[in-house]
Amino acid sequence: MNVARSRTLARRRIASRRADLAALASTDTLTEIDLRMMRRALRLAAGAAAVGEVPIAAVVWRRTGDGIEIVAEAANDREATGDPTGHAEIVALRRAGERLGSWRLTGCSMAVTLEPCPMCAGALVNARLDRCVYGATDPKAGACGTLYRIAEDTRLNHRVEVVGGVLAEESVALLRGFFRSRRARRRG
Ligand SMILES: [Zn+2]
Numbered sequence: 750m751n752v753a754r755s756r757t758l759a760r761r762r763i764a765s766r767r768a769d770l771a772a773l774a775s776t777d778t779l780t781e782i783d784l785r786m787m788r789r790a791l792r793l794a795a796g797a798a799a800v801g802e803v804p805i806a807a808v809v810w811r812r813t814g815d816g817i818e819i820v821a822e823a824a825n826d827r828e829a830t831g832d833p834t835g836h837a838e839i840v841a842l843r844r845a846g847e848r849l850g851s852w853r854l855t856g857c858s859m860a861v862t863l864e865p866c867p868m869c870a871g872a873l874v875n876a877r878l879d880r881c882v883y884g885a886t887d888p889k890a891g892a893c894g895t896l897y898r899i900a901e902d903t904r905l906n907h908r909v910e911v912v913g914g915v916l917a918e919e920s921v922a923l924l925r926g927f928f929r930s931r932r933a934r935r936r937g
Pocket of ligand 1: 836865867870
């Protein structure tokens with residue numbers, strides 16, 4: 750993503766969980782669980798940066814009788830696998846399908862640190878996912894509201910509820926830090 754263009758987002762400082770919710774009041778369906786899952790995805794993304802992957806990660810979860818079950822999670826692994834489809838969302842959906850023994854992920858939600866691209870947004874629809882909560886918007890590839898609205902396109906056979914901008918500044922900070930240190934390494 751174009752990190753520089755997200756600088757304004759990064760300037761917003763969110764001090765507490767309560768402030769998180771207040772700042773995100775426009776996304777009225779946002780829940781504490783969404784925030785918890787996004788924090789988990791952000792930690793996973795930070796781990797990916799440490800092994801040279803672009804820091805983007807996704808967590809798939811579902812509600813159970815008495816709480817939340819993490820169904821699958823993944824970070825972007827394109828560098829390690831050489832797989833052009835190795836985006837965090839695709840890897841997480843694949844693992845979720847394996848885990849549940851079904852491609853149909855009805856009842857599941859995803860938190861992903863960066864707005865899904867067209868490929869991943871298409872995969873969310875194909876997986877029949879209930880909801881997608883994303884962090885930073887992606888002006889170069891965002892397909893859940895920025896360039897396209899694939900997940901909510903009524904012409905398709907399934908719609909995924911989308912909540913965007915959740916803890917976006919943390920995601921932007923991770924991405925910016927990663928690209929900055931990569932540029933520094935290349936210069937050095
Ligand atoms: Zn993608």
